[in-house]
Structures are given as C-alpha cells and as structure tokens.
Amino acid sequence: MQMPIADFHCDVLFKLLEDERLSFRDDTSGKLDVTYKRLKQAKSVFQTFAIFVQPGDNAGIEPYFKSIDLFYRCVLPNPDIAFIQYKDDLERSLAEGKIGAMLSLEGLDGLQGDPAMLRIMYRLGVRAAGFTWNNANWAADGAMEERGAGLTAQGKAFVRECDELGMMLDVSHLSERAFWDMVDTASKTVIASHSNAASVLPHKRNLSDDQIKAIIALEGLIGVTFVPYFVSGSEVVTIDDLLRHVERICELGGERHLMLGSDFDGIARYIDKLHNPADVIHLQDALLKRYSARQTERFLSGNTIRFLRERLPERSSS
Template structure:
C-alpha cells in the first residue's frame, strides 16, 4: 500500500483536525526536505489529504541542537511555513475567528488549513515585542515552555516545579489581551495551577494524555483534566507511544483507555487529537502518519457513537477555535 493512501474510506472517512506536529523543525534541520511528499517527514501534504486533515497545527520547536534559542530560529520556521506549507503546499493559514468559521463551513470539502504554534517561549528572549511580531506573522498558540525552565516559567521536567517569573506573568497578560491562545502541554504542575488563576481565556493541552492511565509527567492528572474541562479548554490526545502505554509496543486500542478515562471525568466535549508526528522516532503501530487517521476513525466507531467520534476528530477542536480565536481587524 502506498504510504500516502488513506487506510479505508467508508463511513469513517471524516474530516480531521490535528493540533500538534513538528514538521517545521525537521525542515529547518534539513532544507532539502519537500513538504509535499518526502519520506523523511511523517506529515506531508499528500498524507494530510489522504487522512482527511482539514486543519493541521504546525509547531515551531526550537531544538537544543541549535544552541541557545533565538528569535531568528522562530522567524526561519515561520518563513518555512509560509514558503513550503502555505505557498507550495496549498494550505490556507488559519489566524482569525472568521477563518475558523470558514473552516467549520467547509469541512466537507474546499481548502485545507494550517495554523502556527510556538512550542516554548524561549526564542522570544523575554521580549514582548517579539511576541507581538510573531502574532502579526500568524502564530496563534503559545506553549509557554518546553520541558525545562525558561525566562517565563518552569517546564514539566524541571525538578524544582516552579511557576511563572514576573516576565512570564506579563506574557500571560499580553496573551489574554491580544488573543494569543495558551498551551500547557509542557508546563510544570505549579505553572499549570498558576495559569489557571492568571488566565481569563480557556487554554489547551495540545498533546498530552491521562496520567492515571500512563504515569508519565507529560500527561495530565485527573485534577488538571477536570480544570481544563471546567474552563471549556481542550485536551489533544497524543500518539507518543510512551505517553500512551507503559512497557509494551503501543497499538491504537491503547488510546481507547485514555479516551474512556477522560470521558468519565466529563471530557467528552473537550477531547481532540494532537499527534506529535515528526516529534517522535517511534510510533503507535498502525498510526505512523496522518494517512492512518481513517483507520483510527474506524476503530473509534466500533466503540463509540458517530457523534462522539466526529467531535473528537474535528468538532471539539473547531468549536474551540471559533469561540476563542481573535476576530480579524476591520479594514479602515
């Protein structure tokens, strides 16, 4: 079977929204990569079409291989997104509420969309002007940290488990005022609870699972899951094998335990997907790239209603975007 082909196109061939991939950082490391059809990527233009992806969020991840994160590293990935994903790849950039409404109205066909997020505020160098600049360039989600501490806050693997710095609190305030949405997937637990107090906008965990099912620090506790549900945020289930199951090869059925657990906590309307494709070097067997989403949909339909499955694949994500993205400025 061609790796770009969808794995079945029956009633499960639904549109899909995916909230996290790291294709841009791979393209930054190797400029010869062709986004449309390059086997060095998990996420390609061909595979997005094959899997029915209507919107893919592209993270700007600043690899430690590049040394101290700088704004230039952020800007170079934004340019790669513009040139290789939007222009050459044919995806439309999603930035405003009105465009999210357009996505909702074209789920059955029409253009596919891309959206930019920043994974870790490190590259902003503590400068809110840089945050304003990347917002103007289309970034709409900000993951405040990667796994360790930066100028804004502590990451989830920072042993001291600190919260926000004063500059970090200023950043949160600016995000709330500007419409830059916030992502807690790599934030420390102390930072999570501080953000819950600081932010008046609902935030997301773009690529995290349930810690009660798989005890990894990058997964969410039950209290964190309940908190995200209570503010009408979203949780993007991820396909990172070691976030899905302990000590054995991960298979798609293992995701069902996370779905079931989050639903028992009241999160049926708050679940979506954030695969983390291109951010991993091992995969759930049978979920190695976006072209396999139709097979995942078939599996979900064996256990859950079509309404629930549609919500997880696209509906919950689209409703969040339409409710929380800022409105486009009016032309003068």
C-alpha cells in the same frame, strides 16, 4: 467512510528547519510524517504547525523567524492549504474544503521575555503559545524540570499579554505548579495541545485528573497524543492503549473537550498502525467500535472546529 480530522500539534517545521532539503509537498525521503499528500489523504480540515527550537542552543529569535518563513514558503503555497489566523479564515477554509493551517509556539526561550517579540509573532500569524518545552526557561519550569517551579513574574506578564492579543495558551509542557499558575493567571481558557491522562499512565508530561477537570471547567481542549511513551509502558503500543486515555478523559466529563494532538514528526517511535495522518482512519475505526458516529466526529475534528470558532480572534476592520 473517512471522517475529517483536525490535529493541534505536529513538528514538521522543526524537521524542515533542521534539513531544508526535505519537501513538505513532494517528500520522497520517508523522513516526514506530516506531508501535504498525507493531509489530503486523511481528509484533514485543520493542522497546527508548531514552531519548536531546541532549547539551550542560545540561537535567539532567528530560528523562530526561519521556521515561520518555512511555513510561508513550504506549507502555505500548496493549493488546498488555507492560513488560519482569524475566524473568517476558518469559515472560508471549511466552506472551500481546504486544510486550515495554523502556527503555534512550543517554547518561548528565544523570545527572551520581550513582549514585542510575542506581538510580532502574533502579527506573523501565531495563534497559540506553549511557554516551555520540557526544560526551565525565563517564563516557567517545564514538565521534566526537577525543581518543579511555576511561572516567573515575566511568565505571568506573558499570560496577560497572550490574553490581550487573543493568543491561545497551551499548558502541555508546563510543570504542574506552572500549570496552576497559568490557570490562575489567565482570563481566558487554556488548552493542552498534546497530553494524555496521568491516571492511565503516570508520566510527568501527562495530565492529572484534577488538571483535566480544570481544563474542562475552563471550556478548553485536551489533545490526546500519539507519543507511545505517553500512552503505555508496553514495548508495542496499540490504538486500544490510546483509547484508554480517551475513555478516561470522557469519564471526567471531557467528551466535548477532547481533540487530537498527534505530535507527528516529533516522535521516533509510533503507536502500531498510527504512523502518519493517513493512518488516523485506523483510530477512527477503533473509536466507532466504542463510541457513536457523533462522538467519534467530535473527537476527530468537531470539538476542535467548535473551539476555534469561539476562540480565534475577529479580523480587525481598521
């Protein structure tokens, strides 16, 4: 029996932004991993849609608004999709058996340090923010930036602004120094939407044991990601390779802090038998060979839903 799944990161909005001929609802191109049909097949209860704009194109804020417009026009109109902004949205979506859809930011380059832009993003429904992609920007250094600097003064101010708004802080693409700056600056918990364990595969985009333990101590979540080169150095990467990261996070005390952060539509290569949301059944089957049904359910969606119930903002009565 297929268990419900929740995924904290996909890049389908970026593909739609690059080619608006693609259809989230009726994809026939074969170019999309995450589609309405596949989310239904996967028994998805929650999907985060990342807003990603290629850094360095100097496009400003416009592509961010276009991405949000695509989300409103192409994702939300589907009959079993529910927009998740507040706690009551989540409860209603779960009660009605719908797929909860939430917006996140993957990089703040185009906001150009203007807190008004962040507040507008929040009002439009964005509920999580990763400050960088792999590059450096005005807020912080990314994981692949050789300098390895931390948060800037503006970046720290944005951490405090996110906390004030109730926007979740995502550390997945930060340099290690920026990670610790964010942990030290934030008054609320942090998440890693799509990162694996560096002690299993040393990669700058993966998290050290100390970073994983810090997220756990802050009651955050770590989304194991399906990016093959964050999973294994082998030519063919398997679900068993991915389970080594699950095991390590659990060894560090993360059983209640582990979620999925697939990065579907942000990758060109795939883990064997794990190409789109409908394939997560293969991951479920592999997990059930090593973990109990209760643990597996936590990994696939339970931890995510519990966290969202705690961390999503309350709807204002005013």
